[in-house]
Amino acid sequence: MRKVFDKELAMLNTRLIEMGDLCVEGIDMAIEVLFNRENIESKVQLIHTVERDTDRKERDIEDLCVNMILRQQPVAKDLRIISAALRMIADMERIGDQVADIADIAQKLESGEIFNLDTHIKDMANEVKGMVTNSIEAFVNKDVKMATDVVANDERVDQLFVQIKSELLRVLYQDISKGQIVLDILMVAKYFERIGDHATNVAQWVEYTYE
Amino acid sequence: MRKVFDKELAMLNTRLIEMGDLCVEGIDMAIEVLFNRENIESKVQLIHTVERDTDRKERDIEDLCVNMILRQQPVAKDLRIISAALRMIADMERIGDQVADIADIAQKLESGEIFNLDTHIKDMANEVKGMVTNSIEAFVNKDVKMATDVVANDERVDQLFVQIKSELLRVLYQDISKGQIVLDILMVAKYFERIGDHATNVAQWVEYTYE
Structure with a gap:
């Protein structure tokens, strides 16, 4: 019985890692559609495919x-591990x-617009991607220290959101015609901030499971 | 055995209704802090207490x-009901x-500012509150028809979000000094839209469980 259970635990681990990889892949593509607009339609489609794969993996x-x-x-x-797994997949x-929400906004942006804005949105995107990658890695390696670092990092992301909001306000005051893109980029920043929150949750489940 | 289980199912039902009531209470208070700024500090504190109660109820x-x-x-x-319950409480x-996020933004707004904006934010708030109330009621009464109506209603909320975004852009173009509050109200609208999404999820769990 125990042997069967250990085998299933190993399978659970593999599935969780696969789902984590899908998340990181999605974030990579979201950054790509925001900052490189070549073949944007097919990239956005691909992101939606990845989203559906993530949903299927969750089920x-x-x-x-x-x-x-x-x-x-x-x-x-063991029950603790399974409960944590159920919560991690929800995040x-x-x-x-x-x-997918970021991709939908990115698709509507005018070509090149985002480059003309003096904001830290790309830094925020990369910071958040690092958090997701590390939260998955912490889980794979049962590395509580790494998980704790992810949790601590969330503060930096929250600060970046506040900073980007001021930067966008400054853009607005300089050029009111940028109203539309300012609101859109604020939404993108908010989505990245939320992704950071979810990575933090995943890291906290790692702490809960293995500390 | 079955008798014990039915008793526990009834208890689960009661707990879910209590948690739903906490959600509706929270939304009522969020609308209150947005549109009536008397004793705002203590109202915001109360909202955070309700949030903690909701978290505890979830556990x-x-x-x-x-x-x-x-x-x-x-x-x-029976497993279907329990699975649905676990997903509903996450939503x-x-x-x-x-x-709580709405309350934190509301707390920082200048007194009376929101009244001077010609937007549909209050309609959106009330619409979303109705969705949450009805999704809980659909669950309590095992009313699949009502649940389906909640799901359909989400489109109206999504439209209101798009409308409010245009209204806020118009406010901006008329008076650039309103930049800060425009960004804040856009966030509030986004949070209400998300609450609508979660009410939709709850309604879909009712459909899944009882149809």
């Missing part, structure tokens, strides 16, 4: 978890949603 | 669900978070 992992609980009657520590699924 | 319900699965080995239909918990 697969959910089924696996429920079956593990039902058939194996796990003890406290990863949201990351997929936010990425 | 209680989670424990109850996991225990029901572990001890009762539910059959397919309700997010509603609590968004309400």
